[in-house]
Amino acid sequence: MTDHHESNTGPAECGPSQPDRRTFMATAAGVTAALVAPGVIMHSVAGPRTEAVTSDVRWGLLVDTAKCADGCSACIEACDRENGLDLQTQPSGAQPTRWENQKSVWIRKVKLQDNQTGRVTNLPLMCQHCEHPPCVDVCPTGASFKRADGIVLVDRHTCIGCRYCMMACPYKARSFVHEVMSNQLTRVPRGKGCVESCTLCVHRRDYGEESTACVDACQAAGHEAIIFGDLKDPESPIRMRLAELASRQIREDLALNTGVRYAGF
Amino acid sequence: MAKAVVRAGLVAVGLAWALIAQVALAAEMKTYVVAGSQAATLDSCVEPTDIMRRKHMEFIQHQRDKTVHGGIRSSKHSLSGCVDCHVRDEPDGEAVPIHQKQEFCGACHAFTAVNLNCFDCHAAVPKGPGAALASKAAYQAVGLEQSPRAVSDGKEH
Amino acid sequence: MKRIVYREWRVPPARYWSLLGILASVIGVAALAFAYMEHEGHWVTGMSNSVVWGVPHVFAVFLIISASGALNVASIGTVFRKPLYKPLGRLSGLLAAALLVGGLLVLVLDLGRPERLVVAMTTYNFRSIFAWNIFLYTGFMAIVIAYLWSMADRKGDPYNRAIGIVATFWRLALTTGTGAIFGFLVARQAYDAAILAPMFVVMSFAYGLAIYMLVLMFSFKEDDRPIGNRILFRLRNLLGIFVLSVFYFTLVYHLTKLYGAKNYDLVGWLLLDGGIYTFLFWVGWVLIGGLIPLGIIYHPIHGRDRNWIAAACGLVIVGGLSSLYVIIIGSQAYPIQMFPGQTILESGFFDGVQGAASSYSPRIPEVLLGFGGVAVALLVTAVGVRVLQFLPESLADEVMPPDEEASGRAAVGAQA
Incomplete structure (x- = not known):
């Protein structure tokens, strides 16, 4: 799947400047590279991305709520570890109950019961990566943006911390960093005064990995309730599953065309 | 008339200053690279040193937009590369946050009184799996396969 | 009718400087509160990921909409050609600018990254109503300054009406835009209502006028300048109309919500x-904010008493802050459906387990920041009237112009 869709990063189809670089690298590898430094060595596996993402793919998730186990929090713990959210510490002097509502949460479990039928549903809830994200519409500086491959992100360099995106998000998917940070992970920069949310493990996308932390964890826990993949590729596992299962979007009425779909409730 | 004289005088002073500065730089060739960092063992940064001194912020800023919006992670101008190579390791192997007052970024920024806010959000030491991947392009630009840290840490993922 | 003479505010220096001292210390404390919040991060406030905008936003929005409301008095004079209001125009413009400065300061100082204000001023996303508001606010400031010039400078007089008309439309756009910040949010049930935009306009009329009247009465009283009943009662009646209009919009807002079954829980x-x-x-x-002031305003005896009128203005302001607290914070506390x-x-x-609302209790620093904004607005006003000729010497009945431009006193009370 990744090969098919990230073929534009592979050696075969590089931008116009790339072949020059590569032939150069082939002949003048080693010491001289240090001086002229074109810098990029292509890997046969999908390595670090060299070309900007395109809209040829649209990343998304499918959650099969029938398989989402009550009381399981594997996806949440995995997300916290992956993105360094487990390194958040309660500032000394903070009131614990308030802090619970102030620390960042990118994914959470929700347990629902139908008022009429009493049927209980468990599901993980995170940024829904809308095609028409309200958070992007309202952001005054354009810091909140949708990447070409459908991932909704915050550019922390231009985020001024106004939190209007949090007001606009129908899923309460975003968190504001309320405290000074000092022990971030290299792959997930995060700091005081900016808004953040699920990135669909964007670093994994850019280094050509298959899936997301939550999906891996759910699989490892034996549930396989979440599938990650390319919503634009009819052959992808997520699309094949979507073709079989009846699924829906949360707040379908808003017509946001979410990238995260739910089945089974 | 008087104005022209003043202007000519200013230009002359400016030129003289530039000349002196050049000579002084050439004479000193002082390095600010911190002993105990990987960079201290290398001949050159990803660009010639004088260019890095003047333009590192432009490189980083240009690269950041390509990474955040385009997802391009193969740039040798990555901040992760700066940190990985220039951070100083204590003898016990613990890396010292690079923006601290005595360290590579912090010392110079403190001296020039230029606000350094990269590390409000970015990791000031290589941390976590994937750190080696992020600095790989920069290392390759200076002739190394990847961060020596990654080798000693064993697996990067 | 005599020529209206404007004079600097001539309260005794001791009194003036102590007033300035009090305001400056409130501002100083607010600055410390800001420094504390900025240093520690927002965890020291009551705001959270559930209630993301708190008391600072209540104050900021209150001051910003009051700013445009305060400008109404000038608009009535120039745009609607009521000569009676003309002598009030300069203070109206000054107060508008001052309130806007105070409100914007609070808004900006509550940002997560206030040092990046320059980003907000240089990078725009024009789909964002918030970005539009940045232009509406800065443009408002420029227009009000031009307006003041056209009122105060003889050379500006020919442009006075034209600028006044632009200012009126601009202030309507500004409050509509501010209301739209909330009204356009489809995500939250209590916001998602276009009526919030005109409602904010009407609220701005009421709150801005209440502040204007209090400032006018206070500054005139301190300086022993007379205010005639004619103008004071006109302003009072206008306030009554505006407060009634707020009621009307409040009613329609709730009826709109109540008509759809999906909102029963919210309104309940x-x-x-x-x-x-x-x-x-x-x-x-x-x-x-409504019933008591209306009772005072339309009371045959209290309605003519200046202390009671001042009290009514104060109550409208308290009511205004309450209404914005309910609109801004209450709407966030109610769980997203x-x-x-x-x-x-x-x-x-905290997704509203068993329908529970999110909790929010303001912390001291954020409240102090809000008060700081008010103090900045008052300080700018106090300095302005002291050093420049904003206040007329007298608003006594005999010096005031006729109510209507041409037909003399025929239309007394038509406004109200």
């Missing part, structure tokens, strides 16, 4: 079951 919560928000709605917004027809049994992120 807000009006009956919402704790502090229910209290602030009924006691703050309706009673203190993501799963209609389902009850949330458990949630890892």
Whole structure:
């Protein structure tokens, strides 16, 4: 799947400047590279991305709520570890109950019961990566943006911390960093005064990995309730599953065309 | 008339200053690279040193937009590369946050009184799996396969 | 009718400087509060990921909409050709600018990254109503300054009406835009209503005028300048109309919400079951901000008493802050309805378990920041009237121009 869709990063189809670089690298590898430094060595596996993402793919998730186990929090713990959210510490002097509502949460479990039928549903809830994200519409500086491959992100360099995106998000998917940070992970920069949310493990996308932390964890826990993949590729596992299962979007009425779909409730 | 004289005088002073500065730089060739960092063992940064001194912020800023919006992670101008190579390791192997007052970024920024806010959000030491991947392009630009840290840490993922 | 003479505010220096001292110390404390919040991060406030905008935004929005409301008095004079209001125009413009400065300061200082203000001023996303508001605010400031010039400088007089008309439309756009910041949010049930935009316009009329009247009465009293009953009662009657209009919009807002079954729970919560928000709605917004002031304004005896009129203005202001507290914070506290027809049994992120609202209690620093904005607005006004000729020597009945431009006193009371 990744090969098919990230073929534009592979050696075969590089931008116009790339072949020059590569032939150069082939002949003048080693010491001289240090001086002229074109810098990029292509890997046969999908390595670090060299070309900007395109809209040829649209990343998304499918959650099969029938398989989402009550009381399981594997996806949440995995997300916290992956993105360094487990390194958040309660500032000394903070009131614990308030802090619970102030620390960042990118994914959470929700347990629902139908008022009429009493049927209980468990599901993980995170940024829904809308095609028409309200958070992007309202952001005054354009810091909140949708990447070409459908991932909704915050550019922390231009985020001024106004939190209007949090007001606009129908899923309460975003968190504001309320405290000074000092022990971030290299792959997930995060700091005081900016808004953040699920990135669909964007670093994994850019280094050509298959899936997301939550999906891996759910699989490892034996549930396989979440599938990650390319919503634009009819052959992808997520699309094949979507073709079989009846699924829906949360707040379908808003017509946001979410990238995260739910089945089974 | 008087104005022209003043202007000519200013230009002359400016030129003289530039000349002196050049000579002084050439004479000193002082390095600010911190002993105990990987960079201290290398001949050159990803660009010639004088260019890095003047333009590192432009490189980083240009690269950041390509990474955040385009997802391009193969740039040798990555901040992760700066940190990985220039951070100083204590003898016990613990890396010292690079923006601290005595360290590579912090010392110079403190001296020039230029606000350094990269590390409000970015990791000031290589941390976590994937750190080696992020600095790989920069290392390759200076002739190394990847961060020596990654080798000693064993697996990067 | 005599020529209106404007003079600097000539209160005794001791009194003037002590007033300035008090305001400056409030501002100083607010600056410390800001420094504390900026240093520590927002965890020291009551704001959270559930209630993301708190008391600072209540103050900021209140000051910003009051700014445009305060400009109404000048507009009535120039745009609607009521000569009686002309002598009030300069103070109206000054107060508008001052309130806007105060409000914007609070808004900006509450940002997560206030040092990046330059980013907000240089990088725009024009789909964002918030970005539009940045232009509306800065443009308002420029227009008000031009307006003041056209009122105060003889050379500006020919442009006075034209600028006045632009200012009127601009201030309507500004309050509409501010209301739209909330009204356009489809995500939250209590916001998602276009009526919030005109409602904010009407609120701005009422709150801006109440502030204007208080400042006018205070500054004139301190300086022993007379205010005639003619103008004072006109302003009072106008306030009554505006407060009634706020009521009307409040009613329509709730009826709009109440008509759809999906909003039954929301309205029920807000009006009956919402704790502090229910209290602030009924006691703050309706009673203190509406019924009592109306009772005073239309009371045959108290309505003619200046102290009572001042009290009515003060109550309208308290009611205004309550109404914005309910609108801004209450609407966030009510859980987002993501799963209609389902009850949330458990949630890892306060999604309204069993319909519970999010909790928010303001912390001291954020309240101090809000007060700081008010103090900045008053300080700018106090310095302005002291050093420049904003205040007329007298607003006594005999020096005031006729009510209407041409037909003399025929239309007395038509306005009200």
